[in-house]
Amino acid sequence: MDSILVHPVYFPSIAQMVAIAKAEKVVFEVSGNYQKQSYRTRTYIAHSNGKLTLNIPIKHTGQRQKTKEVQVENEFPWQSQHWKSLTTAYRTSPFFEFYEDELYPLFNKPVNKLLDHNLDIFDTLCELIDLDVETSKTEEYHKNPEKIINLRYLAKAKNQPDFNLSPYKQVFETKHGFLSNLSILDLLFNEGPNTLNYLQQQDLSL
Secondary structure, three states: OOOEEEOOOOOOEHHHHHHHHHOOEEEEOOOOEOOOOEOOOEEEEEEOOEEEEEEOOEOOOOOOOEHHHOEEOOOOOHHHHHHHHHHHHHOOOOOHHHHHHHHHHHHOOOOOEHHHHHHHHHHHHHHHHOOOOEEEEOOOOOOOOOOOEEOHHHHEOOOOOOOOOOOOOOOOHHHHOOOOOOEHHHHHHHHHHHHHHHHHHOOOOO
16 A cells, blocks of 8 residues: 555554555644544443443643644543553453553653654554554645545544454453454454554455
């Protein structure tokens, strides 16, 4: 796949990571307006009760904000709550203990700007799954960008198509069946070092 345009999101969906793993270059959209109810501030994991949403609270200004301006609301202990949910959900998975020391700082260090945090997450994920891809950031917003594959829609958390991802063994599969296109964390904790191979083997119609 050629260069792709995507939004920096909170622990990306598996579909977005498939696109990234297959791309020659990834361009992050950092110039547009912030949009609510997207993967910018949320990710989905498999939990004992089914699909669970982890949501980052942000500071609302009452006005439209640029993505790069959005600040996280830290009056709520969202980081510790998210880490507790992940620990509860995946402590019995094959590879949680293998990655927890590298991931924990993302749930412990102070977070100010949402964009910076999501980019830090991406860098950490690339290290953990051994993904080497060229990246850059947009300098201005284009509604209809040219000479690039526009995959910004992958940041929409609702009404996503069925990407027909190959099933893999999940912690709560016997209880809830296979839950497709969760956070990349679900794949990482269940597949471990095979994560990148899984991503590269998927055939998505993007």
